Amino acid sequence: MSRSNVSLKEKIAIINASEENHLSARALAKRFKIGKTQAAHIVKNKEDIRAKWIDGNNSQSKRSFMKVDGKKIDELCYEWLCRARSQNVPISGPITLVYKEKYPK
Template sequence: MKKHLSQRKKILQLQFGIGKTTVSDILKRSGEYKTIYEDNTTSARKRHDTGSKYGELNDLVFQWFKQARAKNIPLSGPIIQEKALELAETLDLTDFKASNGWLESWR
């Protein structure tokens, strides 16, 4: 078992160009790093409704945003605004304007 771990450390050293001590430290703290990563993934984040009359729309845009990012689709402000307008239409929000102010607030 110890020989296998030593080989694994050597491979990691060579692969990432780091020292033996650094590899050991990272492996010792791997559980901690995994927990931090899982706590910070977008699926774990909660969006808070700010009481906006467009709260449902904001949530739908965010769900779409997460799906697009998961598929590595590049997104920009205008693309998000266009999708928000489409979703607003399906929700019959006739007074909604996907303004730059809305976009900044949504972000």
């Protein structure tokens, strides 16, 4: 079986089929043309998947690349950008390194 990425909408369909029809991971894998391990993982993590669905995440997204550390880095960069812009510091090229050394947090 080839590797396939399943969207959030498809994961919800797999979870619903699992609960309504009491299907095993093997039966889900065959029905949705995914791997057995992937089907088992989706059913195992159904609460997290449903929480993403309820939160209104993009139903067509296949993966969530942003981890907690990545979000923290984004927040810090945005805060730095706001401080630099409020001080009328030009934001381009090497100035970012100079500014970071000159104005540490």
